[in-house]
Amino acid sequence: MEDRLDDFIHFLVVEKGLSKNTIVSYKRDLNSYITYLKNVEQLGDLNGVQRPQIVHFLGHLKDTGKSSKTLARHIASIRAFHHFLLREKAVDHDPTVHIESPQHERSLPKVLSMEEVETLLDSPKLTDHFGYRDKAMLEMMYATGIRVSELIGLTLSDIHLTMGFVRCMGKGSKERIIPIGKTASDAIEQYLEKGRPKLVSKKHKDDSLFLNHHGKGLSRQGFWKILKRLATEAGIEKELTPHTMRHSFATHLLENGADLRAVQEMLGHADISTTQIYTHVTKTRLKDVYTKFHPRA
Known part of the structure; x- marks a missing residue:
């Protein structure tokens, strides 16, 4: 079973070109699935899997407190795995045919108000190289809406300030070009002039745009810590994650007629239905404004 899983993961990496995080998610889900089949269902061959075994596994996940969103993700992983096995003629049937994904409400993304964004963007103190770096990162995130993985993956060659755009690699290694406004361009230019040179290591060369104090590319965890600290300093009490900046970017664009x-x-986004969640956010925000300010609301 493990060998078949390795073949599937290789297929996702080489032929599908999925991101590292997506691959990790597939592997984690399917490892728990295979472990259950072997230890609980006492199966030694994937061709012996039938619909009841998958239903039992999903019931096990539910009993351990997993959310409907997590169940849906596991089903998607299992379905893709069995489709691959059938295509490769490793099995003679697909036990996922009549497995339905649980319905779950799509939660609206948390966003900052424009005033809160302004406060956050002004929070880095431009008194040292770290301040210039943090300012440039925040301005970049809000100006482009890129994911944190895309932000820390940027290299010096991805930035084109004179032409006003940044090139980034998204999910599935898909490249896209995003415009950058003057404010973000100025912040990045200042960082390149006054911040990054002091972070560069003499021992090794790193072309990453944003560096840590060791002169290496900043990690997701590193950015997360910086964001939490700046949010605290800015007095923002809302739950704030790196994705909040992305959500705020999209919501504010749509609110202003984009x-x-x-x-x-x-x-x-590969599918526009993913982007449409932000239209619901803007409608909810408009309703809140109406209720708060209209005298007869």
């Missing part, structure tokens, strides 16, 4: 297709392209 075209949904354009926002979809800038966010790198």
Whole structure:
């Protein structure tokens, strides 16, 4: 079973070109699935899997407190795995045919108000090289809506300030070009002039745009710590994650009349239905404003 899983993961990496995080998610889900089949269902061959075994596994996940969203993700992983096995003629049937994904409400993303964004963007103190770096990172995130993995993956050659755009690699190694406004361009230019040179290591060369104090590319965890600290210093009490900046970027664009297709392209969404969640956010915010300020609301 483990060998078949290795073949599937290789297929996702080489032929599908999925991101590292997506691959890790597939592997984690399917490892728990295979472990259950072997230890609980006492199966030694994937061709012996039938619909009841998958239903039992999903019931096991539910009993351990897993959410409907997590169950749906496991089902998607299992379904893709068995489709691959059938295509490779490793099995003679697909036991996932009549397995339905649980319905779950799509939660609206948390966003900052424009005032909160301004406060956060002004929080880095431009008194040292770290301040210039942090300012440039925040301005970049809000100006482009890129994911944190895309932010820390940027290299010096991805930035084109004179032409006003940044090139980034999104999910599935798909490249996209996103415009950068003057404010973000100025912050990045200042960082390149006054911040990054003091972070560069003499021992090794790293072309990453944003460096840590060791002169290496900043990690997701490193950015997360910086964001939490700056949010605390800015007095922002809302739950704030790196994705909050992305959500705020999209919501504020739509609130100010941006075209949904354009926002979809800038966010790198494959399906416009993913982008449409932000139209619900803007409607909810408008309703809140109406209720708060209209005298007869």
